[in-house]
Amino acid sequence: xxxxxxxxxxxxxxxxxxxxxxxxxxxLVGAVLFNHTGTPPFxxxxxxxxxxxxxxxxxxxxxxxxxxxxxxxxxxxxxxxGPVLFLAxxxxxxxxxxxxxxxxxxxxxxxYSFNSRIQSWWWLGxxxxxxxxxxxxxxxxxxxxxxxxxxxxxxRS
Numbered sequence: 001x002x003x004x005x006x007x008x009x010x011x012x013x014x015x016x017x018x019x020x021x022x023x024x025x026x027x028l029v030g031a032v033l034f035n036h037t038g039t040p041p042f043x044x045x046x047x048x049x050x051x052x053x054x055x056x057x058x059x060x061x062x063x064x065x066x067x068x069x070x071x072x073x074x075x076x077x078x079x080x081x082g083p084v085l086f087l088a089x090x091x092x093x094x095x096x097x098x099x100x101x102x103x104x105x106x107x108x109x110x111x112y113s114f115n116s117r118i119q120s121w122w123w124l125g126x127x128x129x130x131x132x133x134x135x136x137x138x139x140x141x142x143x144x145x146x147x148x149x150x151x152x153x154x155x156r157s
Contacts, residue, residue, distance in 0.1 A: 004104040021096040024089045031068035056132040
């Protein structure tokens with residue numbers, strides 16, 4: 001059950017909630033809109049376009065678009081963390097909206113006890129980078145790189 005504190009949100013807290021609400025809803029709304037209008041060219045990954053190597057976030061946009069279409073199998077295929085981030089953004093947007101509507105701060109947001117037990121989240125970054133390394137290895141094995149980065153490094157020597 002969600003419980004709100006008795007203190008009213010200050011003007012600064014309301015502004016920060018509005019900003020956070022905008023940041024969390026933008027990818028969700030964009031995924032829905034771009035499914036109907038087509039993906040614009042500015043959503044292409046500049047890192048991959050320059051190097052031929054996908055960045056750790058490559059596939060997240062396509063995963064979000066697949067989720068907005070209801071295609072969860074392709075969403076997981078595009079990026080394993082896509083559905084997790086989509087749910088996190090949606091949950092954060094709902095919580096920010098509730099705080100703005102009530103004008104009060106949540107006393108103990110969901111996952112509060114889980115977050116207080118885990119002092120450091122560095123391991124989550126490690127899991128993400130490990131997944132990225134597995135994706136790179138898989139792309140290297142299947143030959144889906146635009147260029148072969150190892151060949152480029154060794155040819156320059």
